[in-house]
Amino acid sequence: MPKFQIIFLFYLVIFLSLKPVLNIPGKLRYILGSYTNPPQNLYGAIEAGGTKMVCAVLDPYGNIVFEEKIPTTTPDETVGKMLKFFSPYKLSSLGIGTFGPVDLNPKSPTYGAILNTPKLAWKGFNYLNAFKSLNCPIGIDTDVNASCLGETTFGASKGLSNVIYITIGTGIGVGVISEGKLVHGMMHPEGGHILLKKSEDDPGECICPYHNSCFEGLASGPSLLKRYGKPGNELVDNEKVWELEGEYIAQALVNYIMILQPQKIILGGGVMHQDLLFPIIRRKVAEKINNYLLSKELENLDEYIVPCSLDDRQGILGSFKIGVDKYEEEMAKAEKKN
Numbered sequence: 108m109p110k111f112q113i114i115f116l117f118y119l120v121i122f123l124s125l126k127p128v129l130n131i132p133g134k135l136r137y138i139l140g141s142y143t144n145p146p147q148n149l150y151g152a153i154e155a156g157g158t159k160m161v162c163a164v165l166d167p168y169g170n171i172v173f174e175e176k177i178p179t180t181t182p183d184e185t186v187g188k189m190l191k192f193f194s195p196y197k198l199s200s201l202g203i204g205t206f207g208p209v210d211l212n213p214k215s216p217t218y219g220a221i222l223n224t225p226k227l228a229w230k231g232f233n234y235l236n237a238f239k240s241l242n243c244p245i246g247i248d249t250d251v252n253a254s255c256l257g258e259t260t261f262g263a264s265k266g267l268s269n270v271i272y273i274t275i276g277t278g279i280g281v282g283v284i285s286e287g288k289l290v291h292g293m294m295h296p297e298g299g300h301i302l303l304k305k306s307e308d309d310p311g312e313c314i315c316p317y318h319n320s321c322f323e324g325l326a327s328g329p330s331l332l333k334r335y336g337k338p339g340n341e342l343v344d345n346e347k348v349w350e351l352e353g354e355y356i357a358q359a360l361v362n363y364i365m366i367l368q369p370q371k372i373i374l375g376g377g378v379m380h381q382d383l384l385f386p387i388i389r390r391k392v393a394e395k396i397n398n399y400l401l402s403k404e405l406e407n408l409d410e411y412i413v414p415c416s417l418d419d420r421q422g423i424l425g426s427f428k429i430g431v432d433k434y435e436e437e438m439a440k441a442e443k444k445n
């Protein structure tokens with residue numbers, strides 16, 4: 108055998124034996140893998156946002172194999188593009204984490220539909236009907252619950268059973284896992300609209316059209332813009348801005364801590380890109396709890412109140428997990444029947 112063929116074979120054997128442990132990017136791994144070990148189980152995930160829909164196809168371990176970002180325009184146009192993305196694959200399930208409010212009660216006739224949204228074209232839009240043609244189990248939850256689940260499956264809160272995920276950006280949303288389960292209650296938590304005490308140092312007003320003094324109305328990105336005439340990233344050097352912002356976030360966190368006793372709190376969203384907020388929030392949370400609660404978690408607030416950890420992948424990975432959980436639920440049901 109010529110020498111170059113022996114060398115080629117040698118490297119091929121080495122490569123194939125190392126392939127499972129190499130960190131090869133998703134698409135390449137899929138192409139290479141399909142020659143030796145065709146992927147059997149693929150899962151779909153959608154992180155549905157007001158401006159874009161992140162669509163992904165993942166392997167059973169949560170590695171993203173294919174991904175596409177589709178602008179959120181009208182339901183017809185957007186869903187058409189999403190179906191085009193997903194239909195080449197035989198999906199085991201589809202998991203969706205969506206902006207809301209959304210009907211998550213499986214017994215309701217409008218289960219899976221977007222409810223009272225300011226994005227009027229999407230009001231009444233039903234995800235379960237829209238993706239029926241993919242012919243797989245569909246799991247759905249809020250975008251923030253998805254992010255909370257993503258962090259708890261793969262990230263900062265991995266393995267914990269009581270976790271709160273808060274996004275502070277254009278709006279404020281709160282996802283909750285309590286005793287290992289995503290919390291829904293009547294609908295789903297609306298933790299952005301808990302009522303807070305307005306600070307005497309606040310030169311502005313609460314901008315929520317529904318409430319005089321709620322978390323979102325006082326501390327979201329748009330409320331910063333309204334109060335100071337500039338977005339947060341142009342106010343980095345203004346200490347007073349972040350003391351006030353930290354005050355509102357700490358008030359909210361202490362309320363969540365007292366009721367839900369989370370083992371970790373994860374903060375994400377555009378406003379939280381200001382790293383300087385974290386020490387302010389931790390200091391104010393400690394002051395407000397005032398040693399009333401004594402727990403090993405609260406002894407180390409640097410580990411207790413943390414930024415999101417998955418490079419903005421927490422939403423899509425959580426959506427994937429929502430789909431996997433739905434798939435397992437359906438499998439268990441089918442097994443019981445047989």
Ligand SMILES: [Zn+2]
Pocket residue numbers: 299300315316317318321322323324
């Ligand atoms: Zn409000």
